[in-house]
Amino acid sequence: MLIEQSAYSNRWRQVSPAAKGIFSLCGMVAAFAAASPGTALLVALIMTAASISGAGIPLLRYLRVAAPALFFLLASGLSLLISLDLGASTLGVSLHPAEPELLRIARVCCRSLACLAALLFLTLTTPLPDIISLLRRCKLPDTLLDLMTLCYRTLFVLSEAIHETITAQSARLGYATFAISLRSMGGLVGNLIVQVWQRSQALHLAALARNSDGALRFLENPHDNTSRNIFLAAASGSLVVALALILP
Amino acid sequence: MTGPILKLESVSYCYPDGTRALESCSLAVQRGQRTAVLGANGAGKTTMFLHLNGILRPLAGQVCWDGSPLDYSRGGMRQLRSKVGLVFQNPDSQLFSASVREDVSFGPMNLGLDEALVRQRVEEALLAVGMAESADKPVHNLSYGQKKRVCIAGVLAMQPETLVLDEPMAGLDAAMQEELTAVLEGLHASGMTVIIATHDLDFAYGWADDVIVLQSGRLLANGAPAEVLMRDDVRKTLGGTPLVAEITASLSLIGVELRANGYLPRSKSELLKAINAQAGRESKS
Numbered sequence: 462m463l464i465e466q467s468a469y470s471n472r473w474r475q476v477s478p479a480a481k482g483i484f485s486l487c488g489m490v491a492a493f494a495a496a497s498p499g500t501a502l503l504v505a506l507i508m509t510a511a512s513i514s515g516a517g518i519p520l521l522r523y524l525r526v527a528a529p530a531l532f533f534l535l536a537s538g539l540s541l542l543i544s545l546d547l548g549a550s551t552l553g554v555s556l557h558p559a560e561p562e563l564l565r566i567a568r569v570c571c572r573s574l575a576c577l578a579a580l581l582f583l584t585l586t587t588p589l590p591d592i593i594s595l596l597r598r599c600k601l602p603d604t605l606l607d608l609m610t611l612c613y614r615t616l617f618v619l620s621e622a623i624h625e626t627i628t629a630q631s632a633r634l635g636y637a638t639f640a641i642s643l644r645s646m647g648g649l650v651g652n653l654i655v656q657v658w659q660r661s662q663a664l665h666l667a668a669l670a671r672n673s674d675g676a677l678r679f680l681e682n683p684h685d686n687t688s689r690n691i692f693l694a695a696a697s698g699s700l701v702v703a704l705a706l707i708l709p
Numbered sequence: 710m711t712g713p714i715l716k717l718e719s720v721s722y723c724y725p726d727g728t729r730a731l732e733s734c735s736l737a738v739q740r741g742q743r744t745a746v747l748g749a750n751g752a753g754k755t756t757m758f759l760h761l762n763g764i765l766r767p768l769a770g771q772v773c774w775d776g777s778p779l780d781y782s783r784g785g786m787r788q789l790r791s792k793v794g795l796v797f798q799n800p801d802s803q804l805f806s807a808s809v810r811e812d813v814s815f816g817p818m819n820l821g822l823d824e825a826l827v828r829q830r831v832e833e834a835l836l837a838v839g840m841a842e843s844a845d846k847p848v849h850n851l852s853y854g855q856k857k858r859v860c861i862a863g864v865l866a867m868q869p870e871t872l873v874l875d876e877p878m879a880g881l882d883a884a885m886q887e888e889l890t891a892v893l894e895g896l897h898a899s900g901m902t903v904i905i906a907t908h909d910l911d912f913a914y915g916w917a918d919d920v921i922v923l924q925s926g927r928l929l930a931n932g933a934p935a936e937v938l939m940r941d942d943v944r945k946t947l948g949g950t951p952l953v954a955e956i957t958a959s960l961s962l963i964g965v966e967l968r969a970n971g972y973l974p975r976s977k978s979e980l981l982k983a984i985n986a987q988a989g990r991e992s993k994s
Contacts, residue, residue, distance in 0.1 A: 465847070469846075469847060588807070588808070590806065590807045590808050590811055610805065610806060610807070611805065613807055614804070614805055614806065614807055614848070614849075617848075618801050618849075621801075621849075660801075660802055663797070663799065663802035663803070664802055664803070664805065666759070666764055666797070667797055667802060667803030667805075668805070668815075669764050669790075670762050670764060670790060670794075670795040670797070670803075670864075671790070671815055671816040671819060671863065671864065671867065672790045672791060672816060672819040672820060672867070673815070673819050674783075674819065677805060677806075677815070678814075678815070678818035678819060679806050679811040679812070679814050679815060679818060680810060680811060680818060680824065680827055680828060680831060682808070682810065682811070682845065
């Protein structure tokens with residue numbers, strides 16, 4: 462929901478998705494091109510700055526969206542630190558990896574951070590329908606994109622259905638005790654499966670009524686100054702990549 | 710160009726689970742008219758609508774468009790569905806796309822029109838239902854009534870000759886019902902044939918030129934609302950009569966004959982106007 466809000470209300474909403482996609486891609490390339498952890502960190506900072514001061518996404522919201530990913534990054538970073546020393550005579554866990562090992566871990570973490578920032582830039586500034594139409598232009602298979610479209614739409618329909626069912630169940634004390642909660646949860650899942658089936662049938666009928674032959678075709682939204690934006694994005698993106706290559 | 714635009718000739722249909730939805734049902738919808746379809750829940754209204762659009766195929770009998778039986782080939786269906794637009798009851802089960810403009814473009818894109826024409830039709834359809842300002846909004850941020858209007862726009866963008874709506878007023882508040890009625894009135898004025906399934910007797914009485922009453926999958930009555938809706942068997946199956954008609958009839962029992970513009974009042978406002986006019990006449994005499 463937070464991602465949704467940002468994607469639809471940021472300053473760069475009308476900028477062509479191709480431009481934002483190119484810039485985000487450049488960010489990822491730069492993340493891999495960066496030789497040292499410091500450079501990767503710099504790339505991450507540039508991408509974050511682009512999202513926050515460029516597209517005008519509030520810092521707090523940005524951090525809240527990034528929090529789950531950051532948590533995973535922290536957890537995997539820590540687990541890399543702890544290495545099992547199986548070869549040594551005293552079987553044990555070592556918490557102090559050697560210097561080169563430490564550098565490698567730092568590089569991996571900073572690189573992931575930069576990639577995360579680059580991806581967040583795209584997802585927070587571009588609504589999913591725009592990303593899908595961009596992928597369509599990149600010639601991704603139609604089936605995959607149709608699935609994405611339907612999943613995205615049904616996500617909201619189903620979350621509403623879940624919410625309504627839980628409210629209705631709670632109103633009749635469906636979550637009063639642990640045992641009753643378990644039974645209610647089972648009921649919820651069973652009910653959802655039936656609903657999914659019925660809704661898919663209804664969607665199929667509705668598609669037929671509007672002359673569908675299977676593929677989902679939609680009009681693409683027009684965007685301002687497409688070629689100028691793409692040029693600007695490519696230029697600034699290349700700059701980031703060049704920076705990552707030049708710095709040690 | 711006379712004769713009914715759509716006709717069911719003793720159509721029977723039975724769902725795979727054994728439910729008999731239509732039984733030898735015959736009826737006709739006149740071109741350019743406003744037709745209301747009434748009937749208790751499960752009377753076969755939705756099944757009948759799915760036949761009009763060629764989604765269901767009758768097990769017996771036939772459906773005719775413009776005098777000739779429906780062609781159920783791929784090309785025939787394509788043509789029929791571009792002429793008969795069907796709007797379902799639940800908006801959430803017929804909106805696929807995330808943004809309003811995209812969803813409305815689905816039908817015209819399927820017709821294979823070129824992009825400029827699709828764009829033009831989408832904007833026109835959104836304007837017609839008063840949703841032009843929300844064109845770039847995501848569908849899940851709209852209210853129920855707005856979603857309903859987007860569904861109607863999605864069908865209007867295909868520029869059908871006949872618009873079929875399954876209970877469009879269900880779940881709408883009074884103000885939104887009025888707005889939707891105005892939209893439908895505009896479409897009818899532009900020459901479109903409009904068919905609506907409804908449970909609202911007062912709305913049907915005031916709005917329709919022609920009513921169709923279904924009972925257990927059969928046609929019970931078909932004709933002008935003032936005649937059909939006052940029949941005893943119709944009253945029994947629908948559980949009542951339009952309030953305006955009942956008041957008019959009661960007043961005539963005590964010797965007050967109401968006429969608004971020369972015919973019986975059909976809506977609340979017409980009724981009040983007729984009563985006031987009558988009161989004015991009596992105070993003068």
